Amino acid sequence: MFCLTLQKTYLGHCKAHLLFLPCKVRNLCYRPPGTQLNILNDISFSLPQKSFGLIYGRSGSGKTTLLQLLAGLSKPTSGSILLQRYGKDGSVNQRPELLPPQRVGIVFQFPERYFLADTLLEEVTFGWPKQKGGSQMREHLASNLAQALNWVGLNGVPFDKDPQSLSGGYKRRLALAIQLIQVPDLLILDEPLAGLDWKARADVAKLLKHLKEELTLLVVSHDLKELAPLVDRSWRMEAGGILKEEPLSL
Numbered sequence: 001m002f003c004l005t006l007q008k009t010y011l012g013h014c015k016a017h018l019l020f021l022p023c024k025v026r027n028l029c030y031r032p033p034g035t036q037l038n039i040l041n042d043i044s045f046s047l048p049q050k051s052f053g054l055i056y057g058r059s060g061s062g063k064t065t066l067l068q069l070l071a072g073l074s075k076p077t078s079g080s081i082l083l084q085r086y087g088k089d090g091s092v093n094q095r096p097e098l099l100p101p102q103r104v105g106i107v108f109q110f111p112e113r114y115f116l117a118d119t120l121l122e123e124v125t126f127g128w129p130k131q132k133g134g135s136q137m138r139e140h141l142a143s144n145l146a147q148a149l150n151w152v153g154l155n156g157v158p159f160d161k162d163p164q165s166l167s168g169g170y171k172r173r174l175a176l177a178i179q180l181i182q183v184p185d186l187l188i189l190d191e192p193l194a195g196l197d198w199k200a201r202a203d204v205a206k207l208l209k210h211l212k213e214e215l216t217l218l219v220v221s222h223d224l225k226e227l228a229p230l231v232d233r234s235w236r237m238e239a240g241g242i243l244k245e246e247p248l249s250l
């Protein structure tokens with residue numbers, strides 16, 4: 001009886017701490033190879049599941065470097081990036097594990113500049129496995145495709161449409177859909193509103209609000225005013241990569 005109570009209390013304790021911390025960064029430092037100084041110094045933060053985290057700060061403060069580490073594009077010099085996984089029912093199904101890059105989606109600044117294909121279908125399926133043995137993965141991705149297009153409101157757009165003929169806001173939606181097909185545990189966005197007109201900015205901000213209900217988003221942006229209503233946690237970066245949690249003051 002005592003053991004059962006203890007076990008329940010312990011599980012309750014774990015849930016209270018873990019369910020709300022899917023992404024946990026601890027004491028992250030980064031020094032580019034061949035250089036003497038750290039660009040990032042002792043960065044620690046955590047982002048709750050299905051929430052919107054915003055990182056802002058002056059140019060050169062280290063925001064892009066941090067996103068690159070989180071996306072697995074560079075390796076930290078020291079420190080850890082941990083991810084808590086969830087079962088479909090919301091229960092914790094694993095201990096925190098090192099964040100595998102394939103579970104992180106990243107939409108770079110001006111993603112439309114990197115579109116390669118002539119049709120929307122080619123663009124969204126670019127990089128899918130073609131050879132024998134990859135069919136299971138293709139099926140998996142195909143089953144997520146409709147959901148991803150639906151999430152971003154692209155489900156009515158013909159598959160043979162040239163991505164470059166889409167409006168600015170719809171190009172951003174397409175870039176988001178490409179990442180959403182993987183159903184990432186963490187979706188990173190670098191300046192998602194940059195270069196858009198006011199209407200497209202409002203549309204994309206509305207879309208991000210909708211996505212926050214399903215996903216964990218970490219955004220770097222200078223557009224504090226437009227994103228403020230979505231923000232759950234915000235950090236200001238300073239030169240040397242110091243991250244300070246600060247509520248937005250507009």
Ligand SMILES: Nc1ncnc2c1ncn2[C@@H]1O[C@H](COP(=O)(O)OP(=O)(O)OP(=O)(O)O)[C@@H](O)[C@H]1O
Pocket residue numbers: 032035039057058059060061062063064065066
């Ligand atoms: N490979 C590298 N080697 C040396 N210094 C670097 C390297 N990469 C970035 N830096 C420096 O690290 C600092 C942080 O750069 P980073 O691009 O992460 O800043 P940022 O906050 O994203 O800036 P912005 O808002 O202009 O994009 C800058 O001073 C930059 O010059």
